[in-house]
Amino acid sequence: MNRAADHVALQFDDAGQQAQAATLGMWAFLATEVLFFGPLFAAYLATRLHHPDAWAEASGHTDVLLGTIETVVLLTSSLTVALALRAGQLGRPRRSAALLGATVALGLAFLVLHGFEYLHEWQEGLVPVLRFGYDGPHAHGVELFYYLYYIMTGLHAVHVLVGIGVLGTMAVLAWRGRVGCGYDTPLELAGLYWHLVDIVWIFLYPMFYLVGRA
Amino acid sequence: MTERHVPPLRHYLLVWAGLVLLALTTAGSAYVPMGAFNTVVNFAIAAAKALLVMAFFMHLRQADALRRIFAGAGFFWLALLLGLMLTDLLVR
Numbered sequence: 001m002n003r004a005a006d007h008v009a010l011q012f013d014d015a016g017q018q019a020q021a022a023t024l025g026m027w028a029f030l031a032t033e034v035l036f037f038g039p040l041f042a043a044y045l046a047t048r049l050h051h052p053d054a055w056a057e058a059s060g061h062t063d064v065l066l067g068t069i070e071t072v073v074l075l076t077s078s079l080t081v082a083l084a085l086r087a088g089q090l091g092r093p094r095r096s097a098a099l100l101g102a103t104v105a106l107g108l109a110f111l112v113l114h115g116f117e118y119l120h121e122w123q124e125g126l127v128p129v130l131r132f133g134y135d136g137p138h139a140h141g142v143e144l145f146y147y148l149y150y151i152m153t154g155l156h157a158v159h160v161l162v163g164i165g166v167l168g169t170m171a172v173l174a175w176r177g178r179v180g181c182g183y184d185t186p187l188e189l190a191g192l193y194w195h196l197v198d199i200v201w202i203f204l205y206p207m208f209y210l211v212g213r214a
Numbered sequence: 215m216t217e218r219h220v221p222p223l224r225h226y227l228l229v230w231a232g233l234v235l236l237a238l239t240t241a242g243s244a245y246v247p248m249g250a251f252n253t254v255v256n257f258a259i260a261a262a263k264a265l266l267v268m269a270f271f272m273h274l275r276q277a278d279a280l281r282r283i284f285a286g287a288g289f290f291w292l293a294l295l296l297g298l299m300l301t302d303l304l305v306r
Contacts, residue, residue, distance in 0.1 A: 020281075027284035034288030042295055049303050064241070071237050075263075079230040082271040089220045195272045199264045206240055206256035214247035 007183055019185050026189040030196045033159075037200055040152050044207060047144050054141020056212020061126060061142075062149070063117050067209035070113050071201065077106035078198045081167065081191045088180030088187045096180035096187065100171035103194065107164045114157055121146075149208050156204060159197045166190045219276065229270040236263050 012018040048055050084099035125133030128147050136142075170190050174180040179187055240259040244252060269275040274285055 024281060024284050027281060031284065031288030031291075034292055038288075038292045038295055041292065042299055045296055045299060046303060064244075068237065068241050072234055075230065075233045075237060078233075078267055078271050079226060082226055083223070086220055086223070086226070192272055195267050199267055202263045202267070203260050205237075206244070206260055210240065210244035210252075210256055212252075213244040214252060 007185075019188075022185045022189060023192070026192050030192060033196055033200075037152075037155070040148070040155070041203070044148050044152070047141075047148065048211075051138070051141030051144060054138035055145055057136075057138050058142040058145035058149075059208060059211035059213070061121075061124065062209045063120060064209045064213070066113050066117050067205055070110050071205045073106050073110045073113070074198045074201050077103045077110070078195050080106065081194045084170075084174075084180075085184060085187050085191050088174065088184040091181050093174045093177045093180035097171045097174035100167050100174060100187075104164050104168050104171060107160050107167070107194075111157060111160060111164075114153065118150075145208075152204055153208070156197070156200055159200070163190075163194045163197050167194060221270075221276075225270065229266055233263055233266055236266075 008015050008018055012021065080099045080103040084096045084103065087093075087096035087099055121127060122131055125131050126142075126146050127150065128143050132143055132146070134142050167190055170179065170187055173186070236259050240256050243255050243259075246252070248255065268285065272285070274282055277285075
């Protein structure tokens, strides 16, 4: 069983201070992630204000059922990763590993479902630059919608993939008892990253799937 | 300091249930004709979900002020970016 006291670096008074520094550092990184996605949200805002009719029309061609399922999948994955950290805090590394495995599975499910969406949109000719065959008075605005859709959900999917890698590594470490048994900082930081990825999707979902549905 | 107090399982499950409920609500409300108010509702629900995740899953509820400031900094900047953009875009 790893004890927090075994891992204290030279510059810290104790394990608690080290853990707090680690968490603050992670939150600083998450702030840079907001900086990363932020300008895309700004681009969305500006473009949507300029093309309100096209926006509703374009959103109608997204798969709202798949999008909703993906949202619930990611929300559940946030639960499992939070419970994985809790299991670690309770000194149950194997249970933590299982919950991390569940989180990875849900993340993969999200990517697979999203892949199906991309496939359907490819077949319907809704991929700007590569395969865009949409016609009509609002075609230009629709194309802009899908530019943003692919860039924002694509960037998000890359983050999900990275998160899967990190959480998968955590799962292996937890299974071997290297983490999740008195030393939970890596678990906590990985969890924070995953929750932010979930939060980004929480906003992407209504932005792309729920415009002008009524 | 990582929290010594471990929240009960019930709390996590309740938060998750609330999140799923909000997700289904936002999906359903999208089909109710409310004009521009649909967007307001969707954004408000999304913000509520994000706050639930941040407060309970990311443990900000038990965190000290410094951690909350770090957590809020990025979003505060984003609010400035989007807010100041709107002051321009909405009056063109």
